[in-house]
Amino acid sequence: AQSVTQLDSQVPVFEEAPVELRCNYSSSVSVYLFWYVQYPNQGLQLLLKYLSGSTLVKGINGFEAEFNKSQTSFHLRKPSVHISDTAEYFCAVSANSGYALNFGKGTSLLVTP
Amino acid sequence: EADIYQTPRYLVIGTGKKITLECSQTMGHDKMYWYQQDPGMELHLIHYSYGVNSTEKGDLSSESTVSRIRTEHFPLTLESARPSHTSQYLCASSVRGSGSTGELFFGEGSRLTVL
Numbered sequence: 001a002q003s004v005t006q007l008d009s010q011v012p013v014f015e016e017a018p019v020e021l022r023c024n025y026s027s028s029v030s031v032y033l034f035w036y037v038q039y040p041n042q043g044l045q046l047l048l049k050y051l052s053g054s055t056l057v058k059g060i061n062g063f064e065a066e067f068n069k070s071q072t073s074f075h076l077r078k079p080s081v082h083i084s085d086t087a088e089y090f091c092a093v094s095a096n097s098g099y100a101l102n103f104g105k106g107t108s109l110l111v112t113p
Numbered sequence: 114e115a116d117i118y119q120t121p122r123y124l125v126i127g128t129g130k131k132i133t134l135e136c137s138q139t140m141g142h143d144k145m146y147w148y149q150q151d152p153g154m155e156l157h158l159i160h161y162s163y164g165v166n167s168t169e170k171g172d173l174s175s176e177s178t179v180s181r182i183r184t185e186h187f188p189l190t191l192e193s194a195r196p197s198h199t200s201q202y203l204c205a206s207s208v209r210g211s212g213s214t215g216e217l218f219f220g221e222g223s224r225l226t227v228l
Contacts, residue, residue, distance in 0.1 A: 100207075101215050106154040
């Protein structure tokens with residue numbers, strides 16, 4: 001079975017600063033990896049996904065993530081955050097056979113002026 | 114954009130009432146899911162379905178029930194709501210079969226408050 005650990009429950013950061021949200025996974029098989037964002041009182045929206053190929057994946061809103069197989073990590077980064085990036089961020093993994101996603105517990109990103 | 118819809122978005126009801134949360138998707142996805150999300154943010158899978166007339170319980174035990182009579186519709190019902198059922202309920206769908214990556218498409222959520 002696959003599992004996900006999001007290492008930080010809350011990440012406070014100032015506007016225009018860079019940010020990294022950490023995600024580690026465990027799996028005995030090849031995986032697909034996802035980052036979702038959830039704004040207040042909304043559902044989850046896909047930010048980006050790694051399926052295969054290039055280990056650097058670019059997503060919406062200027063976010064990117066790097067798949068590191070040796071470290072079993074899929075950290076999310078943005079070089080300069082905006083107030084509007086304040087939200088909850090979820091990392092998720094599925095086996096490449098397409099079974100249901102396993103989600104991490106989420107990281108709350110708080111961007112302040 | 115994902116085409117998955119949940120109604121109602123917000124519901125406040127009294128203890129003991131029967132409620133149904135509706136979820137519909139227009140993407141033709143075979144797989145559908147219900148997640149419960151408490152204020153602590155963590156998502157818990159409570160029900161899923163792999164197709165018409167298929168329903169399974171998820172990782173978190175729930176007193177709710179679901180049905181899947183049509184591919185596009187996956188309603189969740191609570192026969193007698195209690196304050197402990199107060200939560201946000203998220204519906205999602207995904208593609209089934211070869212080529213599926215497990216990617217989920219989510220609705221906007223239904224926030225239930227039981228007084």
